[in-house]
Amino acid sequence: MTPRMYEVVARRDDLPDTVTLTLAPVDEQCPTPAIGQFNMLWAFGIGEAPISLAGFENGHLIHTIRRVGAVTNSLAASTTGDQIGVRGPYGTGWDLTRAAGRDVLVVAGGLGLAPVRPIITELFANRSSYGRAVLLVGARTPDALLYRDELEQWRGRLDIEVEVTVDSATPSWRGDVGVVTRLVERAPIDPENTTAFVCGPEVMMRFAAVSVVDRGVPAAEVMLSLERNMHCAIGHCGHCQLGPEFICKDGPVVPWPRVKPLLRVAER
């Protein structure tokens, strides 16, 4: 429960309320994270928040943080040279081994693009290990698109299909308009031979998972990354429970069939 100190070595303002921080260990570093895991980031004297890893490069942690409360406001106000406490990594990761040789379908909504970003990095790093790669991204508006530069760069590649949709467009928008599930319907995948990774707002994930399964992807091959209140991240504080699951250690990445009946119940 003792954080290790990291220093902010780079800061990027992604959106008016969202920043990406690159953190380097001041002294001892945390164990190497698996993709899909999260860290507890500590703002001195303010508190901790669970933040998924948007990347891990040369021992540096990359975290994308949206300002939604006291802790994330403080973290997001950090500038180069500031120190942040890190505990982690915690939780289950995206299991890319099960996707080996299969088509990979990644569905992200809003800030949910951050936790799936390491999947895209892995796909490009070992591109021949996987079949077709499809990334479907939804956002409220074109201005709310996370990692827009990277999305445009990925969209220019010939080894991944990237589709982006927004709930409401601006005149300059040339992409889709509508919910992300509509992109699922026409995604160029071989459904039975596809593993899907889904991250976004919970309601979006439920609809997305249903539409992915409707396309013919086996339900057990659909992975979700869930979000719950967390204080300890080691199964002691009880806050993150969803039925029998401690989302901090049994999740955040869970197979859809395991949580489907739990998410069906309002306020479970």
Added chain:
Amino acid sequence: MEGLNTVGLVEVLTLDGLDDVVRVLRDQGRKVIGPIVRDGVITHDEFDSVSELPHGWTEDQDGGRYRLVPTGTDEVFGFSSPSTSWKRYLYPERTLLIRARRDNGTVEVVQPQPDAPAVAFFGIRSCDLVALGILDRVFLDREATDPTYAARRSDVFIVAAACNRPGKTCFCASMDTGPTPRSGFDLSVRELHGDGRHEFLVEAGSERGTELLATIASRRATTADLDTAQALHGRAAASMGRRMDPQDPPLAALDPDHPRWDDVANRCLACGNCTMVCPTCFCNATEDSTNLTGTEAERWRVWDSCFSIDFSHLHGGSVRSTVKSRYRQWLLHKLVTWHDQFDVSGCVGCGRCITWCPVGIDLTAEITALATPQQSAGRKGVPS
């Protein structure tokens, strides 16, 4: 006597002999903690001699009701389930996690050594003893051991006390957790009282318990003593005020959409009393603070309750914003998902949540009602 499955010594002590046990434990440098009368209730605290125990007191407990009542005898253990559980001695209400200092932007973090005084639990009931074993599964998890709990738990000397007078809110017999301690103790005491007799049958459950007992002036237990103890056990088990059969109804099949959840939500104040008095409720929150200049910070772990609206807070609101959903979380966790998580029920049948509920909500009654199928509303407008 039920519980004689160990090979330990079984002796009969007088009240003075029992006091000698306390004296020896104190001589070992232990704080001896036991039941005492304070502020109109039986609670637990450090004591020096058995004369401070609740001689002649029992409790009248029922839904939302607790009164101390004289027994008219000089029984020491004539009560049932004291107002507080023992968890705070292993898992304190507040625990300092880290202390940190910031100087010119550089942060130094210190993790304090766990504060773990040598203690003895004297007179712990079977239900509460089983509860400690349940907390062990949470805090002594191999992958995530809590240092404070582990340090405090490792050396506790446990003197258990069998119940002779269960209360109206007790149901340990139906939960198979009492009324007589079976394991997990160093010594276990059963008070033998009546017909001019006042003695204590003491069974050793560990090597150090046997060693301690051997130093106390006592006599070897006779078959008649064991028969008396067995009869007291039978009488206590048969006089539980409540019952809950963990198998019938099959709790795993409880309907999360059952209309009874709305009914209980209309009575529940979401005060969290039940979680505070529960011997197994373990949820906690982490709190940060700084000094006025912002150079020093502390993180504390404090008991928390799933009945608070903040408990499930996420940006945009709480997952469980209604009292209905919070009561359901508590009950389903305690009785159902606890099995999935820890291979055991989270309920030991101590009845405190019934007694200390300001409106007398009785989980045994709620379970009975919830087990009766009724048409439920379900969740509209979302795929299932």
